Amino acid sequence: MRFTAPRTALGDLDAEAVAALVSAAADIALVLDSDGTVLDVACNTDEIAREVGDARSWCGRPWAEIVALDSKAKTEEMLRAAEAGQPSAWRHLNLITPAGGTLPVLFCAVRVGNAGRSVAFGRDLRPIASLQQRLVDAQSSLERDYARLRYAETRYRLLFQMSSDPVLVVDAESGRIVEVNPATERIFGSSHRPEVGQEFLSLFSAEGRRAVELLLAGVRTAGRGDEVRATLAFDSRAVDVSASLFRQENTVFFLVRLLAVATGDETAVTVAKQKFKLLKLMESAPDGFVVTGPDGRIITANNAFLEMTQLATEDQARGEPLDRWLGRPGVDLEVLLANLRERGPVRLFPSTLRGEYGAQAEVEISAVAMMDGSTPCFGFAIRDVGPRFAPSQGARSEMPRSVQQLSELIGRVPLKDLVREATDVIERLCIEAALELTNDNRASAAEMLGLSRQSLYVKLRRYGLGDLASGQGST
CATH class of the missing domain: 3.30.450.20 (PAS domain)
Incomplete structure (x- = not known):
């Protein structure tokens, strides 16, 4: 105009x-x-x-x-x-x-x-362009929020559908079922499966409804409640019921989980399956595992132990004493058995394991005592740890590791054997101390110990100490 x-x-x-x-x-x-x-x-x-x-x-x-x-x-x-x-x-x-x-x-x-x-x-147009940009940013932010909500809902749906436990969502006001996951068919079957809109308490018998009502009332009041046991209406089977409370918009819901109570036969079958799985695992374990009687004779052994001892079948090991292959006969096994009887489980006991054809490996042994009726038996887990140690340490495993191990042999090993073992331990410890004090100077260590250098080298070879190939000429 x-x-x-x-x-x-x-x-x-x-x-x-x-x-x-x-x-x-x-x-x-x-x-x-x-x-x-x-x-x-x-x-x-x-x-x-x-x-x-x-x-x-x-x-x-x-x-x-x-x-x-x-x-x-x-x-x-x-x-x-x-x-x-x-x-x-x-x-x-x-x-x-x-x-x-x-x-x-x-x-x-x-x-x-x-x-x-x-x-x-x-x-x-800059104010308008700024306003348009703000509008675009707000729209983008809303789209991102909607996307996060969609992803969260998708994850919820996926978890809800894939849950192995029967789960129901119940409206806290009306007490009617809002959602049911497929796992509920394991308890109710396809013919009695709960339907959306059905009253939740109708799933239980008259005796079970009271317990479930008290559970839901406690959850509504305190936000949580203890699990209760109730019987189903259609077959009187017992189930454990647990519930939690959550809000969505302005509506309150119960998230209810049902867990069928296993019968005695089902429990026995489950335990048997678990034991069978455990035995299969021990049989295929990479570490050796041996079960012996109270006398130290082998009752059963897994494939890893047979491989370490170079045996073809378990029959070759069954009934044989474990110390036939373990450490020195009459020493290491006696120490292990004494600790098991007096102090309980043994962990990481160092020893050696000998094969039938001369193979030898550094091992660590963990052992535990098990009661088979009134007669105890012992389980030994044997791990090859040879790669952890330097080759020069191999000979040291032929003798007891400490004075405590020697004291535990008293009464089980003749005195002359104990004296010989104690002498070897003391001599080895003295040589190690002298080498440490002289910074591995062999000539000074021999003079400190009152030995000739040649005698020191002989003892070093005997106990597997030092690098003789590189240090024999050091002074």
Whole structure:
């Protein structure tokens, strides 16, 4: 709608008054000649003025040169419309500022006077663009939130459907079932499977309903409740019922889990299966495992032990004393059995294991006593630890490791054997101490011990101490 009487209402306006009106009507205004060349520029706000900078650089240049490439065709259309005496449609143009930036402006060109000049009125689009960007960011944030909710719901559905335990979701207000997972068929079967909308308490017998009601009341009040046992209505079978409370929007729900109570026969079958699995695991274990009687004779052994002792079948080991292959006969096994009887389980006892054809390995033994009726039997887990130690340590495993081990042999081994073992232990410890004090200087260690160097080398070989190949000549 235009002014009906502009000459009468506005009167005779001079150029200054018109300029003021144009500046007030637009954020930025361009005065163009008939060819579209910029004659003058006006900015209504300080922010636009700072963005445009020295706008006088636009004067004398075609309007199409001070806009971005995608806006050139729009300026030509607007100039043609203004030349025809028709106000052009508002078009979005991107002005190129003298500093090289871009300024989004909504322009409309109007022809003024009879000299073929036009005035392009511009409105700053940056506030609108900022608002649009905020709207886009808000929409993107909502989409991300919706996606997270969808993923969370998908995970919940997957867990709910794949759960091995029967689970039901019950509306806390109405007491009716809202959701049921497929595992409930294991208890109820396909014919009595709970349905959505069914009353939850109807699943239980009269005796069981009271217990379940008390459970749900406690969960509603305290947020948790102890598991209760109830009988089902259709076959009087006992189930354990547990429940937890959660909220979704403004509605409260119970998450109820049902667990069938195993009968005596089912429990026995389950235990038997577990024992069978345990035996299979021990039989295929990578470490040796041996069960002996109270006299130390082998009752059973797994394949790893047979491989370490170079035996072909378990029959070759059954009935034989374990110390036939373990450590020194009459020493290591006696120490193990004594500790088992007096102190309980033994862990990481170092020893050696000999094969039938001369193979020998460093081992660690863990042992435990087991009661078979009134007669105890002993289980030995034997692990090959040879790769952990240097080859020079191999000979040291032929003797007891400590004075405590020697004291435990008293009464089980003849005194002369104990004296010989004690002498070997003390001699080895003295040589080790001398080598440590002399920083592995063999000549100084021999002098400290009152031995010749040759005698020291003999004892070093005997106890497997030091690197004789590299250190025999050290002084």
